[in-house]
Amino acid sequence: xxxLKVARLGHPVLRQVxxxxxxxxxxxxxxxxxxxxxxxxxxxxxxxxxxxxxVHVLLRVAVLEIDASPRYPDAPSLPLLxxxxxxxxxxxxxxxxxxxxxxxxxxLRGLVPRFHRIRLQALTRRGEPLDRELEGWPARVxxxxxxxxxxxxxxxxxxDLTSLSFLPEWLRYGSDE
Ligand code: NI
Numbered sequence: 046x047x048x049l050k051v052a053r054l055g056h057p058v059l060r061q062v063x064x065x066x067x068x069x070x071x072x073x074x075x076x077x078x079x080x081x082x083x084x085x086x087x088x089x090x091x092x093x094x095x096x097x098x099x100v101h102v103l104l105r106v107a108v109l110e111i112d113a114s115p116r117y118p119d120a121p122s123l124p125l126l127x128x129x130x131x132x133x134x135x136x137x138x139x140x141x142x143x144x145x146x147x148x149x150x151x152x153l154r155g156l157v158p159r160f161h162r163i164r165l166q167a168l169t170r171r172g173e174p175l176d177r178e179l180e181g182w183p184a185r186v187x188x189x190x191x192x193x194x195x196x197x198x199x200x201x202x203x204x205d206l207t208s209l210s211f212l213p214e215w216l217r218y219g220s221d222e
Pocket of ligand 1: 148189
């Protein structure tokens with residue numbers, strides 16, 4: 046396994062739309078290794094999600110894991126999800142705003158509205174179908190990672206930028222909003 050370099054905002058790869066993984070390529074050593082490396086990279090950086098284009102690979106692949114990350118100590122846990130070609134459908138109209146950050150936008154936090162409940166459909170890294178309903182923080186992280194796969198970052202989803210904060214200032218002034 047390897048720790049991969051994470052693209053930062055301004056690198057064009059973050060603005061590209063990732064094409065689907067052909068179903069018969071999921072089991073190839075290249076794709077399986079990509080999953081191993083993305084999980085390793087996410088954990089190394091205390092991330093809770095990572096999309097393939099964040100590590101310079103243009104494939105519709107994302108990993109998520111919420112496990113008492115020091116970057117998000119209050120987040121409810123979510124066991125490791127390794128997703129191929131994920132799709133999200135909002136369930137209901139309800140949205141809520143909460144703070145997000147991103148390994149590709151280091152040291153910034155901003156308030157982002159997201160759908161409260163979603164249906165997540167994807168294939169697993171073993172090519173098995175996954176179909177789940179998620180709400181709250183896990184639903185938020187899924188929406189954040191799927192945005193990456195469409196070339197979007199959380200800043201694009203902020204209706205206004207007045208909440209945008211550097212991490213030390215956010216910890217001092219903004220985190221309890
Ligand atoms: Ni991100």
